[in-house]
Amino acid sequence: MAKEVLRIANCSGFYGDRLSAAREMVEGGPIDVLTGDYLAELTMMILYKDRQKDPAAGYARTFLRQLEEVLATCVERGIKIVSNAGGLNPGGLAAAVRALANRLGVRVRVAHIEGDDLLPRLAELQAQGHELRHLDKGMPLRDLKAQVVTANAYLGGWGIAEALRRGADVVICPRVTDAALVVGPAAWYFGWARDDWDRLAAAVVAGHIIECGAQCTGGNYSFFREVPNIERIGFPIAEMHEDGSFVITKHPGTGGLVSIGTVTAQLLYEIQGPRYLNPDVTARFDTIQLEQEAADRVRVTGVRGEPPPATTKVCINYLGGFRNSVTFVLTGLDIEEKAAIAQQTLWHLVGGKERFAEVHVDLVRWDRPNPRRNEESFAYLTIAVKDPDPSKVGRAFTNKAIEMALANYPGFFVTSPPTDANPYGVFWPTLVPSELVPHRVVMDDTVIDIAPVRCEGSFSLDVPSPPLPSPPGGEVVQVPLGLIVGARSGDKGGNANVGLWTRRPEAYAWLRQYLTTERFRQLVPEARSLEIERYELPNLLALNFVVRGLLGDGVAASTRMDPQAKSFGEYVRAKVAEIPKALLAE
Helix, strand or coil: CCCCEEEEEECCCCCCCCCCHHHHHHHCCCCCEEEECCCCHHHHHHHHHHHHHCCCCCCCHHHHHHHHHHHHHHHHHCCEEEECCCCCCHHHHHHHHHHHHHHHCCCCCEEEEECCECHHHHHHHHHCCCCCCCCCCCCCHHHCCCCEEEEEECECCHHHHHHHHCCCCEEECCCECCCHHHHHHHHHHHCCCCCCHHHHHHHHHHHHHHCCHHHHCCCCCCCHHHCCCHHHECCEEEEEECCCCEEEEECCCCECCCCHHHHHHHHCCCCCCCEEECCCCEEEHHHCEEEEEECCEEEEECCEEECCCCEEEEEEEEEEEEEEEEEEEEECCCHHHHHHHHHHHHHHHHCCHHHCCEEEEEEEECCCCCCCCHHHHEEEEEEEEEECCHHHHCHHHHHHHHHCCCCCCCCCEECCCCCCCEEEEEEEEEEEEHHHCCCEEEECCEEEECCCCCCCCCCCCCCCCCCCCCCCCCCEEEEEHHHCCEEEEEEECCEEEEEEECCCHHHHHHHHHHCCHHHHHHHCHHHCCCCEEEEEEHHHCEEEEEECCCCCCCCCCCCCCCCCCCCHHHHHHCCEEEEEHHHHCC
């Protein structure tokens, strides 16, 4: 008889996460499914570069190292393993897993998923009239004058479910949605139908919460002082129930914290509005209800779902050219004048900034008046250049900066020796009709086609807003927003999102009234000329802002010091706001 609860554990939030996490999750307590998320938009470019060096590569190699420690135990205990570590070469990783199992003397059935790779079909799709327009810029792909190197559609969870139904012990996925790693096992185990929208939506929410590993168990948490044993945070577990409700928890005795706050923070990570689109279902984030059931146990209920969109997102990467940069350290007095001299001299030495396709100059003032130590008098001038010609932005650029060392502003030094040009990729998000994306399971030399989700009878839920108290009035004080507001931020291509949430309805009522789009622009000067979307999630006591174009052309091409906007939320929390004194009393 099947158990009433399916315990789905996560052991990786990105390619490079804690290697021991797989063993910790398998040995730390009972679990039924071990998942790992290894892919991000940047990771696809990394795997492309790996495959250029070795055609047999293209997958997350660290997954094999983790699997070596747990494969035998997982097979013995009946723990299923589902991972998107297959990246650009899921078949290659599946073969490597079989080879590992043979070496370990473990009998294991391995399946892998295919169909996401649309690179060979881009010309065909465009010939059929699909323009593959950039989601943010509106430009058709045919106008791109650059080499496309990857094109991967986001697959859903039904291929995973079918592989598990046919007895797979390990399912290796390519570019599936992060949430699919939970949707597939849950749909398989509980026998959900393809139109069980509410339960599928709940699984998407569970997958979104645990996909980033320790980020939902106290990692990167605004109120980090509340997190016990933060030096060794435990990874998350989603205890799924047949009705779609679930509990987020972690193994007993591990560090970290599972609270309404930590779960809320992760729910706001890299989202847009209340509708969270997925190939299997549209999850309504404005229906999520959170309850602190017990210590390190948050129950999630009430999730509603709508049919998925008729289109599937595709992650295209192309070679943008070559880049390089130099950072001058400016010290003490007359920082602005020293920066001007450094720029004027460098451009003269390299023949003018007009020689480069792109130039980015950023002066960061970390200097203080009357500094107590040498480092407190530093400011940093970074000059970055991009060009299709690597010879322009290579040593011919950085060597000229070094030539200035004894012949320019006083106190001259730079942060690193001369470097050569580096190639960079650019992210191009687009959509294709879902029925044009093949979805296949390969298992035991058999190929099983997975039909796309049909969107017949689409509907839109009417979700009423929960009642809120009136915003508190009275005396206000100018203090940092973060005294009463938590934040989580991240990247989606060239866009950044920041979710801001409060712990009490009174505080949310004030935040909702106070932090309009225009006031957000005033608080964040970098966003003043950019398009900003603002969304309300009163059930989570949260607002979400999406700043379009903040990251330029995406993480691989961005010249920002924080190209993934990981720190953006904490930056916003540091902004001074006029907060009612009554909200600071507790």
